[in-house]
Amino acid sequence: xxxxxxxxxxxxxxxxxxxxxxxxxxxxxxxxxxxxxxxxxxxxxxxxxxxxxxxxxxxxxxxxxxxxxxxxxxxxxxxxxxxxxxxxxxxxxxxxxxxxxxxxxxxxxxxxxxxxxxxxxxxxxxxxxxxxxxxxxxxxxxxxxxxxxxxxxxxxxxxxxxxxxxxxxxxxxxxxxxxxxxxxxxxxxxxxxxxxxxxxxxxxxxxxxxxxxxxxxxxxxxxxxxxxxxxxxxxxxxxxxxxxxxxxxxxxxxxxxxxxxxxxxxxxxxxxxxxxxxxxxxxxxxxxxxxxxxxxxxxxxxxxxxx
Amino acid sequence: xxxxxxxxxxxxxxxxxxxxxxxxxxxxxxxxxxxxxxxxxxxxxxxxxxxxxxxxxxxxxxxxxxxxxxxxxxxxxxxxxxxxxxxxxxxxxxxxxxxxxxxxxxxxxxxxxxxxxxxxxxxxxxxxxxxxxxxxxxxxxxxxxxxxxxxxxxxxxxxxxxxxxxxxxxxxxxxxxxxxxxxxxxxxxxxxxxxxxxxxxxxxxxxxxxxxxxxxxxxxxxxxxxxxxxxxxxxxxxxxxxxxxxxxxxxxxxxxxxxxxxxxxxxxxxxxxxxxxxxxxxxxxxxxxxxxxxxxxxxxxxxxxxxxxxxxx
Numbered sequence: 092x093x094x095x096x097x098x099x100x101x102x103x104x105x106x107x108x109x110x111x112x113x114x115x116x117x118x119x120x121x122x123x124x125x126x127x128x129x130x131x132x133x134x135x136x137x138x139x140x141x142x143x144x145x146x147x148x149x150x151x152x153x154x155x156x157x158x159x160x161x162x163x164x165x166x167x168x169x170x171x172x173x174x175x176x177x178x179x180x181x182x183x184x185x186x187x188x189x190x191x192x193x194x195x196x197x198x199x200x201x202x203x204x205x206x207x208x209x210x211x212x213x214x215x216x217x218x219x220x221x222x223x224x225x226x227x228x229x230x231x232x233x234x235x236x237x238x239x240x241x242x243x244x245x246x247x248x249x250x251x252x253x254x255x256x257x258x259x260x261x262x263x264x265x266x267x268x269x270x271x272x273x274x275x276x277x278x279x280x281x282x283x284x285x286x287x288x289x290x291x292x293x294x295x296x297x298x299x300x301x302x303x304x305x306x307x308x309x310x311x312x313x314x315x316x317x318x319x320x321x322x323x324x325x326x327x328x329x330x331x332x333x334x335x336x337x338x339x340x341x342x343x344x345x346x347x348x349x350x351x352x353x354x355x356x357x358x359x360x361x362x363x364x365x366x367x368x369x370x371x372x373x374x375x376x377x378x379x380x381x382x383x384x385x386x387x388x389x390x391x392x393x394x395x396x397x398x
Numbered sequence: 399x400x401x402x403x404x405x406x407x408x409x410x411x412x413x414x415x416x417x418x419x420x421x422x423x424x425x426x427x428x429x430x431x432x433x434x435x436x437x438x439x440x441x442x443x444x445x446x447x448x449x450x451x452x453x454x455x456x457x458x459x460x461x462x463x464x465x466x467x468x469x470x471x472x473x474x475x476x477x478x479x480x481x482x483x484x485x486x487x488x489x490x491x492x493x494x495x496x497x498x499x500x501x502x503x504x505x506x507x508x509x510x511x512x513x514x515x516x517x518x519x520x521x522x523x524x525x526x527x528x529x530x531x532x533x534x535x536x537x538x539x540x541x542x543x544x545x546x547x548x549x550x551x552x553x554x555x556x557x558x559x560x561x562x563x564x565x566x567x568x569x570x571x572x573x574x575x576x577x578x579x580x581x582x583x584x585x586x587x588x589x590x591x592x593x594x595x596x597x598x599x600x601x602x603x604x605x606x607x608x609x610x611x612x613x614x615x616x617x618x619x620x621x622x623x624x625x626x627x628x629x630x631x632x633x634x635x636x637x638x639x640x641x642x643x644x645x646x647x648x649x650x651x652x653x654x655x656x657x658x659x660x661x662x663x664x665x666x667x668x669x670x671x672x673x674x675x676x677x678x679x680x681x682x683x684x685x686x687x688x689x690x691x692x693x694x695x696x697x698x699x700x701x702x703x704x705x706x707x708x709x710x711x
């Protein structure tokens with residue numbers, strides 16, 4: 092991971108009609124890093140992504156890709172970007188191969204050999220000559236990935252890429268993205284509303300709500316260690332734990348204590364000695380979902396902006 | 399740009415509809431030639447010879463020349479017609495029969511309205527279909543500026559029109575050669591001072607280039623509607639409606655000055671060479687200027703909306 096900055100979003104705003112959909116958004120993306128873009132429906136994920144790829148124009152602010160502004164040097168900035176916006180819509184009346192030839196012609200220096208290489212990479216060599224209309228959704232996703240990789244992108248943008256894929260397809264897709272990020276040192280930006288998906292795939296998560304970036308965090312950041320203890324009689328257990336000096340929070344049928352693993356055996360001994368029956372002692376991890384819901388206010392869906 | 403046009407051309411001919419249109423065009427032209435042949439073979443031989451016909455032409459041309467309302471272009475035309483008819487009678491120079499390759503080729507430009515029709519369909523859909531298929535997202539997220547993409551689509555539409563015009567002429571020549579063969583007669587032109595023999599191919603080419611102005615304008619109009627409204631059916635409907643009704647409106651507007659700036663007064667450039675002019679006092683130069691202004695307006699609207707539009711669908 093080189094950690095070189097490839098994308099800089101600077102003070103990005105978008106106003107449609109009187110409504111400010113994106114408010115002063117700042118974000119950097121680095122090579123080799125997969126960043127998830129998470130937010131409730133209508134938070135502005137799709138709008139942000141569309142501005143990043145030139146489908147919509149920012150009202151204020153700018154996006155620099157590889158140091159080139161999308162406003163003043165569109166062709167230069169988008170040159171090394173691969174895009175999958177929602178379901179990749181292809182020309183159904185043409186074969187997969189012709190679709191790739193079509194897109195390859197729109198980039199500089201994509202050779203026939205490169206087209207064949209990409210087809211191999213996504214494993215479509217057997218059906219590439221068939222019409223796209225006959226492909227399954229999974230096949231189309233693969234072709235969508237193939238077209239995004241044609242120009243050897245340094246930056247891949249994916250908007251809800253796993254929509255409509257089955258679990259096996261999602262898994263395959265995930266493995267593939269990780270491989271591309273690591274091996275080719277590509278920065279990847281993935282939007283999704285599927286928390287578990289983002290958690291499994293990403294190194295870093297940017298959370299957006301009502302058009303504002305409310306948090307950026309690393310997925311495997313050291314979490315505060317917490318343990319869940321369930322014991323009966325519970326009042327007595329609480330007393331014992333407080334006497335040891337733990338801060339005790341009621342949770343479900345037991346308590347949560349903030350502590351490191353090395354203090355757990357001692358606590359168990361003291362609890363047993365006090366005649367408390369232990370039913371469960373386990374590390375408690377807050378899932379991304381809990382954090383997300385906490386941050387976005389119980390998953391209340393932001394006022395839906397029309398898509 | 400060449401690669402972009404290549405792309406558009408490939409997409410166009412990957413659609414079944416395009417092949418159906420090409421087939422339909424050829425079938426219609428074949429049927430047209432066939433029906434002409436059938437009428438000729440079933441109707442009795444004409445009672446009057448070509449000499450009588452020429453005498454009638456001469457008289458009607460002279461009548462027209464007495465008419466004080468005709469414009470300068472019509473004046474030239476009828477003078478030429480009268481001179482040619484006199485020459486034919488004096489020198490025993492027979493005109494082409496309708497059932498001959500030569501006359502069919504000369505009249506071929508009238509068949510170009512079919513080309514206009516198909517061009518409207520293609521022009522209306524070439525941008526709109528990208529939106530309806532959702533492929534516009536794929537197309538515009540490439541390192542190619544939007545105006546270049548739109549230009550490639552416009553050029554492709556015009557190339558399609560040209561190709562179909564060529565197919566039309568090739569089919570007319572082929573089918574009339576098969577059904578009628580090359581007939582006797584001479585093609586005569588009035589060069590302003592005397593009647594000379596001319597090339598009917600050159601004349602046919604001139605008339606069809608002039609006819610294509612209408613294909614070009616209506617095609618551009620459909621292209622604009624398709625780009626602005628992103629709906630090919632709307633663009634096709636409105637364009638074809640105007641193609642038929644627009645010309646009729648010329649007659650309704652005849653009395654008003656505004657008719658001189660109205661698009662359909664000028665779309666038929668062959669009117670300066672066929673004598674049929676609803677508004678006699680316009681000139682070729684004036685028509686070309688009006689058409690150019692309309693063309694620029696259509697183009698500015700198309701490019702402006704296409705370049706500025708936020709793609710949200």
